[in-house]
Amino acid sequence: MYDLYYWTTPNGHKVTMFFEEAGVDYKVIPVNIGKGEQFAEDFLKISPNNRIPALVDHEPESGKEKLSLFESGAMLLYLAEKHDAFIPSEIKGRSNVLQWLIWQMANLGPMAGQNHHFVTYLDEEIPYATKRYVGEVSRLYAILDNQLTDNEFICGEEYSIADMASYPWIVPHKRQRQNLEEFENLSRWFEQVRNRPATARAYEVANQVNPNPQNMTAEEKKILFGQDADTLRKLRDN
């Protein structure tokens, strides 16, 4: 059995997408990051970076102690390997999936995250930051669009964890000030992934956990965007 420490954000959706596709049982443990639940002592033991998602596998191997993981890419890879699903077993296909998984973790996720911060959450617009992150995210959309020219999914004909990693970061395309229609192959792929029954089930989980996602309050912004080394020192000293 798995415990998924989760909130209704793109990195959280990646893992519910895997579970729903694989038909594996999991228990969702909501961690409301707007309320600061990511700083709870027990959560920090499994997620030292105070970020969701995090995973506990109670049965990593029969008779072995439970195992915990943070970082959504590490979790997708672990689950794909353990269930022998959504990653090819031969070396060429496998390394292709790995490189696109790592591309998402190192590029699309962080850049779209900064885009959300400067374009959506900031009260005043900083034109340089908007230009930088809207531009960079559009460049990354174009990279995916190129990759999808001759491929049904990001890594070829098979749906993989590389698709699950990228899709939730394309969902907020309007918020990122991207015009999806400009990216023909990416739009086609986006609809294909959106129409998968497992994708719908994963987003229904989000709906149940957080049925009324509203605009972030000033208090929530303070918790999420006011963190520095002192935040952690204070937690450690308490």
Ligand SMILES: N[C@@H](CCC(=O)N[C@@H](CS)C(=O)NCC(=O)O)C(=O)O
């Ligand atoms: N690279 C990490 C990023 C995780 C991350 O940034 N999670 C956000 C939500 S999407 C979070 O937990 N934020 C809480 C905070 O900033 O305190 C991953 O992919 O798991």
